[in-house]
Amino acid sequence: MYLTDTKEVTAEVTVIDPAKLAELVGTQNEYLTIIEESLSVVINPFGSVLKISGQEEMVAEATAILENLATLINKDITINSSDVVSAVNMAKNGTLDYFLDLYSQVLIKDVKGRAVRVKTFGQRQYVNAIKHNDITFGIGPAGTGKTFLAVVMAISALKKGLVEKIVLTRPAVEAGESLGFLPGDLKDKVDPYLRPIYDALNAIFGVEHTERLIERNVIEIAPLAYMRGRTLDNAFVILDEAQNTTNAQMKMFLTRLGFGSKMIVNGDISQIDLPNKAKSGLVEAQHILQNLDQIEFVEFTAQDVVRHPVVARVINAYENFGK
Incomplete structure (x- = not known):
């Protein structure tokens, strides 16, 4: 068995501005730090230059990542940690060439005027x-943006007048805790389980505007059981x-279209809480x-997680343990 060459090199990235x-x-x-920990390289800033040291292949990836991020910044696109995580994941997958394409389209502006892509x-x-x-199915782990993007697309359709209302629902399944012990009526009991949906709405509309739309029934948030017997026309569900x-519940829901x-x-098949x-x-x-027309399944993986890099490692660790 021969050891592969682990040649140490240093490269530089110059920021135009x-x-x-x-x-x-x-x-x-x-x-x-995100790039260093993900690729086992060392990056040191010197004036307008970043010096990258490490194994040759990893340095090449880090250099390409920083050059892509610098291109975004020089186009006055504000980046955050999730953009960096995304660039790292795409570099590891060999798809970094498509990274800048992700920023060619703005889905919507959030309540603070920031572009959502x-x-x-x-x-x-x-x-x-x-x-x-x-009908679109989004299947994959937490942190991949399924719920947030679904709400973004729903709000975009509402603003364009493509639909008249947004209906948001989920099954009231108790994940290790009993709803009966929570205070309040059914809405009060279920609302905590819908927190990610509320968070997404508030991020785009703001809290006050979201509440007004809910009061006017333009946005309806309800347990899945409330969907039975209805037909939902001109709605984003x-x-x-x-x-x-x-x-039976899935069939009931889909036939409300x-x-x-x-x-x-949306769902994560590794987190099933159904009893018995x-x-x-x-x-x-x-x-x-x-294989039905007008129905598509999109599967997310840990590589699509845009939270802290450790989250993707946790997901992979549990998947490997399960296998």
Whole structure:
């Protein structure tokens, strides 16, 4: 057995505008730390130059990542840690050439006027699927942006007048805790489980505007059981935590689709909380609906996680342990 060459090299990245170096390195060199820890390199800023040291292949990847991020900054696009994580993941997957393409389209502006864009190749596939299909399934781990992007696409459709209302729902399955012990009526009991949806709405509309739209029933947030017997026309309907639906519930939900409507079904099949080992309606739907027109399944992986890099490692560790 022969050892591969682990040649140590040093490379440099020059930032065109030295005044923008702080945007590239992040607060207390936060962005550089993400790259260093992910690729086992050392990055040192010197004036408007970044010096990168480490194994040749890793230095080449780090250099390409920093050059891509510098290109965004020089186009006056503000980056954050999730952009850096996305660039690192795409470099590891060999898809970094498509990184700048992710920033060619703004989905919507948030309540603070910041542009909302897709962050990963998987997210771009997801958004394209939503645009071109009546029903889109987003399946994958937490942190991949499924819920947030679904809400973004729903709000965008509402603002463009493509739909008249947004309906957001999830099954009221108790993940190790009993709803009965929570205070208040049914809405009070279920609302904490819908927190990610509220957070996404508040990020785009703001808290006050979101509350007004809910009061006017332009946005409806309800447990899945409330969907029975209805037909939802001219609506953008999102089912979250769909791994916790039964087969009957999934069929009931999907058959609510009316004219002029779109549906998004999101879930993580590694986090099924159904009692008595009941079969997940989301898992069954993957087999039953796979080849139907106007229905598309998009699968996310740990490489699409845009949270702290450790989150992706945790997901991979649990998946490997399960295997």
